[in-house]
Amino acid sequence: MISQQQIINWIDNFAAVIAENKDYLTELDAAIGDADHGINMNRGFQKVSEKLPTVIDKDIGTILKTVSMTLISTVGGASGPLYGTFFLKASAVAAQKEELTLEELVQLLQAGLEGVIYRGKAELEDKTMIDALSPAVDAFQQSLTNNDSVVEGLQKAVNAAEEGMKKTIPLIARKGRASYLGERSMGHQDPGATSSYLMLTTLLKAVREEN
């Protein structure tokens, strides 16, 4: 079981990790975008940190919906509507829930991923956050049939996300601002795939720590 407290810890921790990696994400975006991914994400997640205390005793659905609304109204870049939709779709799976089973956590990430695909219309190898999220959700789902524990499953998901993130380096971007660069986008890691990888590592960390 994944507790409401672990979800709070995940979001809280992700906000801190985004702040720590703000310059790194912005540097990645400087190479193939407009040098603002870290700034955008940090602006959104600082606001999320401020809002989190107001939903500290609410169900997981309400918490994730609050994250979503905050991101939609503050992030500013493409990552705003995309992460906003991720957390909106995820929140629907967790509506009124105080804890989640492994299956429900898999469904939650799956719904989030589908939301990002619906909103951004990106496919695998378009050099976007989908390249980290999609293999991660696949690996997590696979671990359900293997009867893995949540931590084992999420570890596999994180490994798959990391691999997917690194695989964006040689790709030519077909979505987002980086696609304006065409072949010049080759040789650089996608910033959105990197922040998605960080999101999953912080989820693993939150679930690993007992609560």
Added chain:
Amino acid sequence: MVSLVLVSHSLPLAASIANLIQHIVKEDVNIAIAARVDDPEHPWGTDVIKIQQAIKSVYSDDGVVVLMDLGSAVLSAEMAIARFSESEDIINPLQWQQSG
């Protein structure tokens, strides 16, 4: 008459375009601008909620044309149109197009 919403990363750009349109068109056109994000240090971006409010402010049954510049402006505008349609209980024109 159809209204306009200008979605831009740059407020001066949107304001100038609005100005030019008002000069060219003889009638009064309703134009709303949704430009920049509320961050004085880094205003460069587009804001879904601002766009949604801009659409609402000029909406009539004749419709609204939403024009945008680049990058996140497209995604933000699409999401704003979806949210506005849902809140007003009208058909999302983008979905209507997709389904034929």
